[in-house]
Amino acid sequence: MSTLDLAPARPSDASAAPPANWPSRLAQLGPAFSTALQPTPLPQPHWVAYSPAVAQALGLDPAWLGTDEALQVLTGNALLPGMKPLASVYSGHQFGVWAGQLGDGRAILLGETPQGHELQLKGSGRTPYSRGGDGRAVLRSSIREFLCSEAMHGLGIPTSRALSVTGSPAPVRRETIETAAVVARSAPSFLRFGHLEHFAARNDLVSLRQLADEVIDQHYPDCRDHPRWPGQPFAALLEAVSERTAALLAQWQAVGFCHGVMNTDNMSLLGLTLDYGPFQFLDAFDPGHICNHSDTQGRYAHNKQPNIAYWNLFCLAQALLPLIGDEDTAVAALESYKSVYPAAFEARLRAKLGWHQAVEGDTELIEGVLQLLAQNRVDYTIFWRRLSQAVAQGDFEPVRDLVLDRPAFDAWCQRYQARAPGADADLMLRSNPKFVLRNHLGELAIRQAQNHDFSGVQTLLKLLERPFEEHPGFEAYADFPPDWASSIEISCSS
Numbered sequence: 001m002s003t004l005d006l007a008p009a010r011p012s013d014a015s016a017a018p019p020a021n022w023p024s025r026l027a028q029l030g031p032a033f034s035t036a037l038q039p040t041p042l043p044q045p046h047w048v049a050y051s052p053a054v055a056q057a058l059g060l061d062p063a064w065l066g067t068d069e070a071l072q073v074l075t076g077n078a079l080l081p082g083m084k085p086l087a088s089v090y091s092g093h094q095f096g097v098w099a100g101q102l103g104d105g106r107a108i109l110l111g112e113t114p115q116g117h118e119l120q121l122k123g124s125g126r127t128p129y130s131r132g133g134d135g136r137a138v139l140r141s142s143i144r145e146f147l148c149s150e151a152m153h154g155l156g157i158p159t160s161r162a163l164s165v166t167g168s169p170a171p172v173r174r175e176t177i178e179t180a181a182v183v184a185r186s187a188p189s190f191l192r193f194g195h196l197e198h199f200a201a202r203n204d205l206v207s208l209r210q211l212a213d214e215v216i217d218q219h220y221p222d223c224r225d226h227p228r229w230p231g232q233p234f235a236a237l238l239e240a241v242s243e244r245t246a247a248l249l250a251q252w253q254a255v256g257f258c259h260g261v262m263n264t265d266n267m268s269l270l271g272l273t274l275d276y277g278p279f280q281f282l283d284a285f286d287p288g289h290i291c292n293h294s295d296t297q298g299r300y301a302h303n304k305q306p307n308i309a310y311w312n313l314f315c316l317a318q319a320l321l322p323l324i325g326d327e328d329t330a331v332a333a334l335e336s337y338k339s340v341y342p343a344a345f346e347a348r349l350r351a352k353l354g355w356h357q358a359v360e361g362d363t364e365l366i367e368g369v370l371q372l373l374a375q376n377r378v379d380y381t382i383f384w385r386r387l388s389q390a391v392a393q394g395d396f397e398p399v400r401d402l403v404l405d406r407p408a409f410d411a412w413c414q415r416y417q418a419r420a421p422g423a424d425a426d427l428m429l430r431s432n433p434k435f436v437l438r439n440h441l442g443e444l445a446i447r448q449a450q451n452h453d454f455s456g457v458q459t460l461l462k463l464l465e466r467p468f469e470e471h472p473g474f475e476a477y478a479d480f481p482p483d484w485a486s487s488i489e490i491s492c493s494s
């Protein structure tokens with residue numbers, strides 16, 4: 001039976017007060033970067049879910065969550081003393097094309113916690129950057145963003161975090177009429193490639209430099225005086241962002257995560273996963289899988305993600321060019337992506353296979369297993385977890401059962417088992433999650449939530465916060481997707 005405590009944490013101390021000071025470095029930079037504004041209230045807000053763990057990470061008292069004050073503040077209906085909300089301006093390349101000015105069209109920054117984490121509401125009303133949009137987010141997409149943020153964190157993948165999701169009966173028009181919701185999310189910074197692209201495109205080099213300096217001072221201080229880039233802090237910054245992005249992409253690819261909308265306005269300057277829209281964790285392993293039904297050309301197919309990230313880094317290089325000075329230096333600063341990404345990916349795959357150190361012949365075994373999974377459309381998460389169990393228990397039959405082409409599996413497995421030193425099962429169980437946020441799991445929790453039952457969201461949050469643990473009694477959440485899962489259509493509509 002259930003070993004999870006599904007009850008949301010109740011406030012133990014109703015007087016637990018949140019901070020009284022909510023500064024914003026972005027506001028301090030000056031008016032070119034953002035616009036001060038108030039969130040637009042929503043009627044009759046209610047909790048959908050919240051994360052005491054995130055509250056703790058932000059230095060907020062978890063006891064404050066669950067209070068009516070928190071509900072109002074995190075829906076955008078009230079402000080705490082000291083909060084001076086704002087929306088920031090950015091631009092970007094969308095689906096490979098320059099899109100011009102975008103900006104926080106439905107996100108509003110409330111300020112920074114004492115730890116320097118930005119707290120932002122998504123879906124909290126129109127801003128000067130909303131263009132034709134309504135400034136809102138629907139319950140469906142907000143639950144997906146909330147759960148996936150915490151799932152990624154549980155997997156050890158850099159990401160924005162999600163403190164809460166609140167709902168309202170207010171209608172929101174998408175393909176059908178849905179209801180509004182707000183995600184309160186947090187990151188050390190929500191700055192994107194597009195923030196720098198914005199000022200470069202306008203040839204506003206003063207603001208471009210000011211923002212790049214801010215990013216270096218706050219997040220990449222080593223770039224000021226980098227041994228490889230003496231006197232070239234902006235080249236050092238480009239390389240540092242590029243290498244963090246390479247490391248992030250290696251983690252996405254290794255876990256089977258498809259982002260779905262890798263536009264430059266969704267690329268974090270800190271190498272975080274940002275903007276959970278039409279994302280998907282792979283079910284059957286299809287390297288060319290396209291998770292976003294709006295992506296008709298397959299630009300953001302799973303196996304294209306590492307190259308797209310590199311393409312996006314080129315856009316960032318273009319934006320930083322006026323500060324870097326010459327093209328050769330900018331290109332040189334991007335060079336390491338080509339070695340850092342494959343090395344990081346191979347290291348992740350080695351850990352999944354249970355190997356601590358690289359040994360000659362590993363690349364062949366790694367390529368071999370990926371080919372086997374692709375050719376047989378094997379369920380990606382279940383394969384790795386069963387392989388981990390197989391090594392732990394010395395019985396490979398359950399993993400063999402997953403592969404239609406048994407002779408091919410046997411040939412690979414023989415070489416795998418002959419590898420010396422052998423696989424470490426503990427490392428594998430720490431590297432291959434039992435639980436990922438599959439589309440159908442999210443979908444079931446969303447349907448429940450649309451009927452005012454939020455227990456499915458709670459259950460998933462508890463499982464996904466600790467995806468490498470066994471969670472006895474919850475095997476169904478680690479099982480194959482049902483047939484209807486492949487008919488779920490996730491698009492940019494959110």
Ligand SMILES: Nc1ncnc2c1ncn2[C@@H]1O[C@H](COP(=O)(O)OP(=O)(O)OP(=O)(O)O)[C@@H](O)[C@H]1O
Binds near residue numbers: 107275
């Ligand atoms: N309903 C909406 N109302 C206003 N602006 C919107 C809306 N949906 C998207 N936008 C804006 O369109 C642009 C691209 O949207 P995209 O889907 O990448 O971002 P998002 O999901 O809104 O948010 P984020 O990237 O902050 O997680 C952004 O500038 C975004 O703010």
Ligand SMILES: [Mg+2]
Binds near residue numbers: 265266275
């Ligand atoms: Mg976005």
